Amino acid sequence: MNLLESLNALIGSDEQSRLSQLFGMEPARARSTMSRIFATLLQCAGRRADQPQWRNQLQEVLQVFAAEGSLPAAMTGAALDDQQGHAPLASVTDRFLKLVFGEQYAVITNALDQVNGTSSHVGQQMLRYGGSLLAGLLVSKTQTDHLDIHKLLALITDHMPVWSAALTPSLNTLITPVPVPQRKRRGGWLGWLLMVLVFILLVLWLLRACDSRQESTQPASAPVAVASAAAVANPLAEAASGVTSALNSVTARLGEFFKLMLPDGTALNVPEHGIESKLVEFIKDSSKPVDKDTWFSFDRLTFETGAAKLMPESEEQLNNIALIMKAFPAVQLKLGGYTDNTGTAATNLKLSGERANSVMAELVKLGVAPARLSAEGYGDAHPVASNDTEEGRAQNRRIDIRVTAK
Incomplete structure (x- = not known):
């Protein structure tokens, strides 16, 4: 079990319910938010692990953490603010977080708030909680497995692709600069x-x-x-x-990313021509009636090749759609799955249905009531581009949304 799996295992059903009450969000969303925070911390730590001075500083911080608390203490929320001002692990956890994020601390914490849809206060508390669990787990590894700092960091650096795969594209771009400049830079x-x-x-x-x-x-x-x-x-x-x-x-x-404000005060970080913008505009426009012809295509949703398993980078857009559904409680949606014409019609119909149902299941996990959703696969019918080119086939492999009530 790698470190991310170990951290995610700490957020069981009981802990999800506790975090849900503590931070005012659905249990499934609390779970996904914490998992994203864990992956971000691990990826950032891995990027700094080859710096000798940083390794020494990490060792010092973990020694302080071990002297002031432990993983069980972190699980009780010892790094979180309470009404009496008792947060014995808050100071050392903040030091740990600033060491992991370095000069990108403000940028990454702001990006996490945007991706997670949290306020700065809630985001800071959840980040503290996640940071204290990671620090506590690393301390536990040094004590129970007798690992030195080099072996401890190997647990992080040996699984960098795993951490990266669990992050959204926007967070990966911040943590791992790419050769071609991106929209935000x-x-x-x-x-x-x-x-x-x-x-x-x-x-x-x-x-x-x-x-x-x-x-x-x-x-x-x-x-x-x-x-x-x-x-x-x-x-x-x-x-x-x-x-x-x-x-x-x-x-x-x-288009450029901007903050899309929802009626309940939630701010989504979305592109101006993305599905979120189009969907909200349609819902809010009373002159546009519900019909069977108006569909909107997901633009940041991906699956494993030939399968219905969603890739981790799809989580950001799915979370945005769930938040839109929460902000507009009367809205109901139908999900349509489509493929290109590669393979048999029967296989394509089956795969498209499985993918549409997979998206619906994820939205339900994020707190959308099942009664507000339906899904259907259409196979290679209704192509939006020519299947004669790879680019066209890629466009035809999609999931669309149709508003059935608003």
């Missing part, structure tokens, strides 16, 4: 292009300087120098243009 690609341009100018200046020195003795070499400058400049300019085009393409697909 528009300043980064500008700096990169500036460095490219400076390099190009430097190359041209050096070549021109060489050309000037050679004119008096070897005038015929000048055209070669100019050609070399062009040969260097053109690929670099094309690379810079490619970066810009890729960024524009990503931005154009779903």
Whole structure:
């Protein structure tokens, strides 16, 4: 059992109910929120584990934690604020969290609040609780399994892909920067292009300087120098243009992320052209009646290839849909599953139905009443793109939503 599985196992049904009352949310949502916090902490810790100074600081913090408390104490909420101001593990847990997140502390905690749909106060308390459980578990490992700091950190670094798979794309982007600049980091690609341009100018200046020195003795070499400058400049300019085009393409697909406010005060972090925006707009617009022709496609929902098992990155959008259902209690939805035309019609019909039911089951886990949902698979019927290309087939493999009551 890896560390994430061990931490998730601590949040059993009884603990889910306790956290539900403590933080004012559905038990299933409390479970998924804590699991996301655990994965975020493990991923951030793994990213810093190769820094010798950081390892020493972690060892010191865990020693303080062991002196002031334990995993059972953390389970009782010893890191959480209470009415009497008794939180014996709060200080050392805050120190642990700041060590794990480093300079990204404010950015990551804010991102967690947005993804989890929690207020800053509730988010901080849940993060403290999760941090105290992780610190307590690490202390327990050192005491019961007699692990030194290197073996302890190996439990984290050896399973980095597991932690990453449990995170939403937005959190992964913050913790694990990718080569291509993303929508939320528009300043980064500008700096990169500036460095490219400076390099190009430097190359041209050096070549021109060489050309000037050679004119008096070897005038015929000048055209070669100019050609070399062009040969260097053109690929670099094309690379810079490619970066810009890729960024524009990503931005154009779903638009910029913004805070979508729901009637109950919940703020969702969603793209302007995503399903959440379209669904809420349709629900709120009284001039748009419920019909059988208006469908909205999930845009950040993925399954394992050829299976009905949802990938972890789907959790963010499913949670958003559940929160929308909570904010609009009269709304009912039908889920439609679709595939491309690869394989037999019978197989596709079966798979599409299983996937639609899988999404419905996840929404029920997130607190949506089963009576408000229905699901049906349509196989390879009703394609939205040509099945002659891979891009078209990918578009046809989808889950759609239709509002049946509002």
